[in-house]
Amino acid sequence: xxxxxxxxxxxxxxxxxxxxxxxxxxxxxxxxxxxxxxxxxxxxxxxxxxxxxxxxxxxxxxxxxxxxxxxxxxxxxxxxxxxxxxxxxxxxxxxxxxxxxxxxxxxxxxxxxxxxxxxxxxxxxxxxxxxxxxxxxxxxxxxxxxxxxxxxxxxxxxxxxxxxxxxxxxxxxxxxxxxxxxxxxxxxxxxxxxxxxxxxxxxxxxxxxxxxxxxx
Numbered sequence: 073x074x075x076x077x078x079x080x081x082x083x084x085x086x087x088x089x090x091x092x093x094x095x096x097x098x099x100x101x102x103x104x105x106x107x108x109x110x111x112x113x114x115x116x117x118x119x120x121x122x123x124x125x126x127x128x129x130x131x132x133x134x135x136x137x138x139x140x141x142x143x144x145x146x147x148x149x150x151x152x153x154x155x156x157x158x159x160x161x162x163x164x165x166x167x168x169x170x171x172x173x174x175x176x177x178x179x180x181x182x183x184x185x186x187x188x189x190x191x192x193x194x195x196x197x198x199x200x201x202x203x204x205x206x207x208x209x210x211x212x213x214x215x216x217x218x219x220x221x222x223x224x225x226x227x228x229x230x231x232x233x234x235x236x237x238x239x240x241x242x243x244x245x246x247x248x249x250x251x252x253x254x255x256x257x258x259x260x261x262x263x264x265x266x267x268x269x270x271x272x273x274x275x276x277x278x279x280x281x282x283x284x285x286x287x288x
Contacts, residue, residue: 077103077104077106078105078127078196079125079126080093080104080125080126080192081106081115081125081127081129081153082097082109082130083108083111083129083130083131083134083142084108084110085131085135089131089181090108096188100189101189111134111135112130112134112138112139112145113136113204116146120149121224126153126196127195128146128154128155129156130142130155130156131142131158132157132284133160133161133285138285138286139158139175140157140170140173141156141171142155143155143157143174144174147173148180150265154177154195154198155176156175156177156191156195157170157179158179158180159180166178166284169271176194176195177191178252186268192281195254197209205253213266226286227269233260233287235266236279237288239263240282245260270282
């Protein structure tokens with residue numbers, strides 16, 4: 073903290089929500105200095121330029137770089153500020169994935185002001201354990217230009233991403249096969265692989281998960 077004020081970074085690519093959330097923080101019971109970013113890459117640039125925050129609050133589903141990838145990028149920089157993940161989805165898989173990569177807390181976007189403030193208070197009191205860097209020169213090919221670990225995101229080939237997009241439109245396996253000029257059995261094989269990669273068991277869950285990760 074600086075001069076007793078809590079420095080909070082808020083990252084969300086929806087301008088209206090971001091503006092409203094910053095206004096919400098004006099009611100926080102102790103001095104708080106919010107800084108808004110409409111893209112994860114903007115926050116990462118600020119961090120690389122030396123910006124320091126006591127707490128980071130990030131949307132999960134953002135274009136280009138989502139909340140999960142952002143956590144990975146901050147960890148790669150040894151940036152220890154706790155990250156609160158906001159999401160409009162509250163399924164167990166989404167929560168588990170956020171917590172798995174190191175989210176301090178998962179908060180649903182419908183949460184009350186008291187719940188949000190409680191999460192911020194807990195995060196601001198958290199002291200991260202000291203850890204050594206796990207990355208070395210031999211691992212640099214696992215990072216993109218923003219220092220984001222590609223391994224944090226499901227690896228789906230273009231054909232399966234296209235199938236996911238068609239699934240999202242409600243097309244049947246047969247219709248997908250006709251669209252892509254492949255057999256219905258081949259479509260089923262791809263869908264099984266998609267389910268495994270996304271850790272889901274239904275088409276609806278696959279589409280929902282893909283949207284959370286901004287794969288489609």
